[in-house]
Amino acid sequence: MSQSAEAVKLTRKDFVSDQDVRWCPGCGDYAILAQVQKVMPELGIPREKIVFVSGIGCSSRFPYYMNTYGFHTIHGRAPAIAAGLKMARPDLSVWIVTGDGDGLSIGGNHLIHALRRNLDVNILLFNNEIYGLTKGQYSPTSRMGQVTKSSPQGVIDAPFDAAALALGAGATFVSRTVDVAQKHLQNVLHRAAAHRGTSFVEILQNCPIFNDGAFNDVTEGDGAVQHQLMLEHGQPMVFGPEEARKAIVMGPSMRPEVVAADSVDPAQILVHDETNDAISFFLCSLRWRGVTGGPGAFPVPMGVLRGVDEPVYDDLVVKEAEDLVSKRGAGDFDKLFASGDTWVVN
Amino acid sequence: MGVASTVSTGSKPVKEVSTVVIRFAGDSGDGMQLTGTQFTNESALAGNDIATFPDFPAEIRAPAGTLAGVSGFQLNFSSERIFTPGDQPDVLVVMNPAALAVNLEDLVDGGSLIVDTDAFTKSNLRKAGYDGDPLEDTSLNQRVRVFPIPVTKLTQQALADLNLPNKTVVRCKNFFALGLCSWLYHRPIDSTLDWIRQKFGKSEALVEANTRAFQTGWNYGETTEIFASSYQVRAAEIEPGTYTNMTGNKALAFGLMAAAAKADTQLFYGSYPITPASDILHELSDHKNFGVTTFQAEDEIAAVGAALGASFAGSVGVTGTSGPGVSLKGETLGLAVMVELPLVCVNIQRGGPSTGLPTKTEQSDLLQALYGRHGECPMAVIAASSPTDCFDAAFEAVRVAVKYMTPVMLLSDGYLANGSKPWNIPNYADLPEIPAKYWTNDVGFHPYLRDEDTLSRPWVVPGTPGLEHRIGGLEKDYDSGNISYLPTNHEKMTRVRAAKISGIADELDAPEIAGADSGDALIVGWGSTYGSIAAATTQLLDEGKKVGHLHLRWLNPLPNGLDEIFARYRHIIVPELNFGQLVRVLRDRYLVDAVPVSQVRGQPFKVQQLAARISTILEGSK
Numbered sequence: 001m002s003q004s005a006e007a008v009k010l011t012r013k014d015f016v017s018d019q020d021v022r023w024c025p026g027c028g029d030y031a032i033l034a035q036v037q038k039v040m041p042e043l044g045i046p047r048e049k050i051v052f053v054s055g056i057g058c059s060s061r062f063p064y065y066m067n068t069y070g071f072h073t074i075h076g077r078a079p080a081i082a083a084g085l086k087m088a089r090p091d092l093s094v095w096i097v098t099g100d101g102d103g104l105s106i107g108g109n110h111l112i113h114a115l116r117r118n119l120d121v122n123i124l125l126f127n128n129e130i131y132g133l134t135k136g137q138y139s140p141t142s143r144m145g146q147v148t149k150s151s152p153q154g155v156i157d158a159p160f161d162a163a164a165l166a167l168g169a170g171a172t173f174v175s176r177t178v179d180v181a182q183k184h185l186q187n188v189l190h191r192a193a194a195h196r197g198t199s200f201v202e203i204l205q206n207c208p209i210f211n212d213g214a215f216n217d218v219t220e221g222d223g224a225v226q227h228q229l230m231l232e233h234g235q236p237m238v239f240g241p242e243e244a245r246k247a248i249v250m251g252p253s254m255r256p257e258v259v260a261a262d263s264v265d266p267a268q269i270l271v272h273d274e275t276n277d278a279i280s281f282f283l284c285s286l287r288w289r290g291v292t293g294g295p296g297a298f299p300v301p302m303g304v305l306r307g308v309d310e311p312v313y314d315d316l317v318v319k320e321a322e323d324l325v326s327k328r329g330a331g332d333f334d335k336l337f338a339s340g341d342t343w344v345v346n
Numbered sequence: 347m348g349v350a351s352t353v354s355t356g357s358k359p360v361k362e363v364s365t366v367v368i369r370f371a372g373d374s375g376d377g378m379q380l381t382g383t384q385f386t387n388e389s390a391l392a393g394n395d396i397a398t399f400p401d402f403p404a405e406i407r408a409p410a411g412t413l414a415g416v417s418g419f420q421l422n423f424s425s426e427r428i429f430t431p432g433d434q435p436d437v438l439v440v441m442n443p444a445a446l447a448v449n450l451e452d453l454v455d456g457g458s459l460i461v462d463t464d465a466f467t468k469s470n471l472r473k474a475g476y477d478g479d480p481l482e483d484t485s486l487n488q489r490v491r492v493f494p495i496p497v498t499k500l501t502q503q504a505l506a507d508l509n510l511p512n513k514t515v516v517r518c519k520n521f522f523a524l525g526l527c528s529w530l531y532h533r534p535i536d537s538t539l540d541w542i543r544q545k546f547g548k549s550e551a552l553v554e555a556n557t558r559a560f561q562t563g564w565n566y567g568e569t570t571e572i573f574a575s576s577y578q579v580r581a582a583e584i585e586p587g588t589y590t591n592m593t594g595n596k597a598l599a600f601g602l603m604a605a606a607a608k609a610d611t612q613l614f615y616g617s618y619p620i621t622p623a624s625d626i627l628h629e630l631s632d633h634k635n636f637g638v639t640t641f642q643a644e645d646e647i648a649a650v651g652a653a654l655g656a657s658f659a660g661s662v663g664v665t666g667t668s669g670p671g672v673s674l675k676g677e678t679l680g681l682a683v684m685v686e687l688p689l690v691c692v693n694i695q696r697g698g699p700s701t702g703l704p705t706k707t708e709q710s711d712l713l714q715a716l717y718g719r720h721g722e723c724p725m726a727v728i729a730a731s732s733p734t735d736c737f738d739a740a741f742e743a744v745r746v747a748v749k750y751m752t753p754v755m756l757l758s759d760g761y762l763a764n765g766s767k768p769w770n771i772p773n774y775a776d777l778p779e780i781p782a783k784y785w786t787n788d789v790g791f792h793p794y795l796r797d798e799d800t801l802s803r804p805w806v807v808p809g810t811p812g813l814e815h816r817i818g819g820l821e822k823d824y825d826s827g828n829i830s831y832l833p834t835n836h837e838k839m840t841r842v843r844a845a846k847i848s849g850i851a852d853e854l855d856a857p858e859i860a861g862a863d864s865g866d867a868l869i870v871g872w873g874s875t876y877g878s879i880a881a882a883t884t885q886l887l888d889e890g891k892k893v894g895h896l897h898l899r900w901l902n903p904l905p906n907g908l909d910e911i912f913a914r915y916r917h918i919i920v921p922e923l924n925f926g927q928l929v930r931v932l933r934d935r936y937l938v939d940a941v942p943v944s945q946v947r948g949q950p951f952k953v954q955q956l957a958a959r960i961s962t963i964l965e966g967s968k
Contacts, residue, residue, distance in 0.1 A: 019829075046811065051808045063816050063818070064818070069808035069814050070814075070816035070818075071685075071816070072817070073651070073818065073819065077647060079648075080643065080644075080647065080649075080651030080655070081655035081658070083641070083651075084614060084616060084651065084652030084655030084657075084659070084661075085659045085808070087641060087652070088660065088661040091809065092659070092808055109648070113643075113644035321637075325635045330636075331633060331635045331637065333603075334773065336603075336636070337600065337771045337772070338588065338590060340591065340592075341387050341391070342589060342771070343590075344588050345581075345584045345585070
């Protein structure tokens with residue numbers, strides 16, 4: 001989403017509230033908070049015009065730590081509450097902070113409908129594949145077989161892929177980043193802020209207490225190098241260490257294939273196009289995460305999987321009212337009250 | 347229908363009567379709601395006092411001719427003041443055997459039964475569960491006056507030269523019935539003829555067909571021997587003004603709109619389709635040039651959530667639903683109590699629990715409104731008492747929500763929602779202003795800073811520089827508005843939230859009592875039973891009983907002074923369309939031996955039955 005950028009000179013400190021941050025030591029949420037507080041002043045939006053809305057869960061404490069307007073609501077309902085807020089005040093910059101339980105389980109319905117309507121808000125979904133605040137039950141993104149407090153014999157529920165779900169719901173902006181990838185996270189936040197329409201940002205986030213290292217295979221050190229496909233619009237899909245670059249090509253029957261980059265004609269390598277639905281869905285079909293955990297057969301697409309311009313819901317709300325005013329004039333209550341059959345009693 | 351006098355004008359004698367209850371009944375597809383509505387408009391234009399009650403099935407189109415598919419519309423019209431759509435019809439118009447089977451029992455002894463005999467085919471009789479033709483039953487003819495009329499054939503004959511498909515022709519038969527009844531009661535017919543021209547304007551043939559069916563029915567009454575006389579119901583003495591016939595849901599929508607405008611803010615209505623509340627959404631969604639935003643949400647929870655979000659943003663957030671929806675909204679209503687934002691939750695009650703009787707009326711959500719949330723969660727609750735009172739109750743709900751920064755539950759029900767009464771149209775300029783001020787003062791500000799009088803907190807809308815703050819469902823510190831888990835603070839905040847709501851009582855008008863202000867019994871009601879209780883009270887007073895009627899508008903808080911009033915009567919009798927919900931509240935609060943009069947049949951109280959049950963209580967105590 002974009003804002004008419006007034007020249008407001010704010011710094012990271014302007015966005016730090018006076019509340020003590022109470023996440024567990026080492027929680028990925030700290031890193032995300034730091035980057036959000038860094039990016040906010042760069043958006044050029046007056047602080048009073050920014051609202052953070054959250055549901056319930058560890059991530060949902062977020063608004064208390066941002067020195068903006070904030071509303072810590074109830075479990076799963078942040079997108080619904082933000083919808084009313086944004087429809088009533090389209091001039092506000094609205095940020096929804098949710099998690100894999102809050103957004104994909106109890107609030108799944110609100111999430112998909114927010115995405116299909118394309119309200120001009122930003123959704124930051126912190127995905128740690130576990131319920132943290134309730135102390136360690138499996139979530140809708142937990143891996144099959146994962147042993148948690150509520151699945152002592154292992155999870156038997158198949159997991160959601162958050163980005164694929166968002167794309168399927170019609171999200172006009174779908175992106176993925178990692179809590180510890182400072183620069184990448186900042187860039188994605190900037191892109192999300194600039195997008196008009198619902199911006200969906202999945203942030204792979206580590207829970208050091210109940211699901212420590214869940215994403216290490218693809219986010220840490222050599223794993224990150226080996227397994228992250230950094231998407232850039234108009235650039236070929238290549239990844240991996242310099243000495244062994246790999247590329248994504250389309251195999252027979254539209255099956256994705258990973259090949260050595262120097263083994264194919266460069267023209268065969270798929271080129272990322274954020275505006276091409278076929279590419280976006282293709283990227284979401286890459287099994288980057290094993291259903292039972294660990295890396296999958298494909299790299300994890302990082303960055304903007306989809307970014308298209310579609311009609312924005314709050315624009316349509318405003319336009320509908322404006323059109324009706326031009327057609328009928330501003331509402332006249334006396335005419336309205338007497339618009340049915342009337343009779344006079346003397 | 348009491349015959350007052352006989353006058354003779356025109357070709358047949360005209361009898362004057364004061365009050366008539368007429369019911370149109372037929373298959374869902376027979377257009378009975380439309381017929382009833384038009385007859386109501388004609389009666390309003392005749393200057394009568396009127397009250398209507400549509401009664402339609404839950405099925406959109408149940409199989410034609412079946413008992414499940416019967417749709418009815420009842421109108422009470424009178425030269426005197428009336429309170430209800432009437433207990434029993436004096437005139438019953440039935441368009442098929444199923445309609446007869448469902449409605450005959452209600453027709454008063456000696457009443458008139460107008461029947462479309464063409465619909466009494468073997469197949470239709472079987473669908474209605476009749477072995478033979480009930481019209482040939484001598485006991486029927488002894489109990490009521492039967493007017494057997496081949497409505498379908500007469501309509502077909504009249505429209506024969508129009509070369510319309512037979513299906514279209516047969517659909518016009520309701521206008522024959524309307525024309526006949528219009529003749530029978532000397533109704534002014536111009537409005538109906540105008541209405542036909544507007545409604546069917548796109549097709550000249552349909553305008554002609556329906557107009558001709560209407561006139562054929564009218565002429566049939568005038569020229570045939572079957573009706574010996576017609577009837578005149580004179581204009582009632584009604585307070586001067588310009589009137590329109592108003593249903594409860596429409597009045598409620600208008601009240602919300604007017605209140606938001608008088609508060610100089612926007613109205614945001616979040617809703618999910620549900621019977622019998624959907625008409626409010628339909629109405630509001632066509633008035634977006636009034637500063638109204640409507641949001642058909644993905645579910646009930648989103649509907650109230652969006653409304654609360656809009657309130658946070660400075661709009662008047664309203665959500666509308668029926669009982670099952672209120673169950674789903676409970677958690678968000680609790681959040682609204684906790685964050686102290688203005689919000690109105692409209693419950694158009696219906697028969698429950700669960701899906702229950704979705705198109706029928708009941709008052710069984712009072713305890714849900716008062717107590718149906720987790721935690722100590724005080725809710726201001728107001729109930730509308732008539733279709734037109736839905737306007738005033740909605741206006742009042744918004745006023746209190748804004749003034750006290752609180753959710754308000756507004757109770758109506760299916761009977762009020764779909765029923766109608768003449769509305770003395772107010773001048774918008776004469777409606778009171780609602781002072782709603784957004785807080786902008788940053789000196790000593792915190793989000794839970796309280797007004798000393800109302801205990802309400804400041805309404806600070808996002809976008810206000812310098813007052814950035816966070817609210818949420820976690821308990822907040824009384825002095826700073828920050829999160830607090832301190833035991834003493836929680837108790838203090840819980841008490842303050844409760845005191846804020848109970849304090850509303852201090853500005854409420856003293857309760858009015860109709861009838862005796864002391865004596866045998868005080869009849870205490872709330873909501874849509876107003877008309878039935880008012881009429882029953884009048885009847886009991888006429889019988890010499892010293893009874894008063896007190897109708898509660900606010901159910902939480904209750905108005906001050908009830909204990910003193912209760913002490914003036916030997917009995918406190920509480921009629922409700924539930925198993926005794928208000929009566930429990932009164933017993934609990936006042937330690938008074940209040941007696942319930944309960945009914946849960948999906949129908950309003952019948953005045954005679956209510957009066958009789960109250961009499962029994964009074965006599966039983968002698």
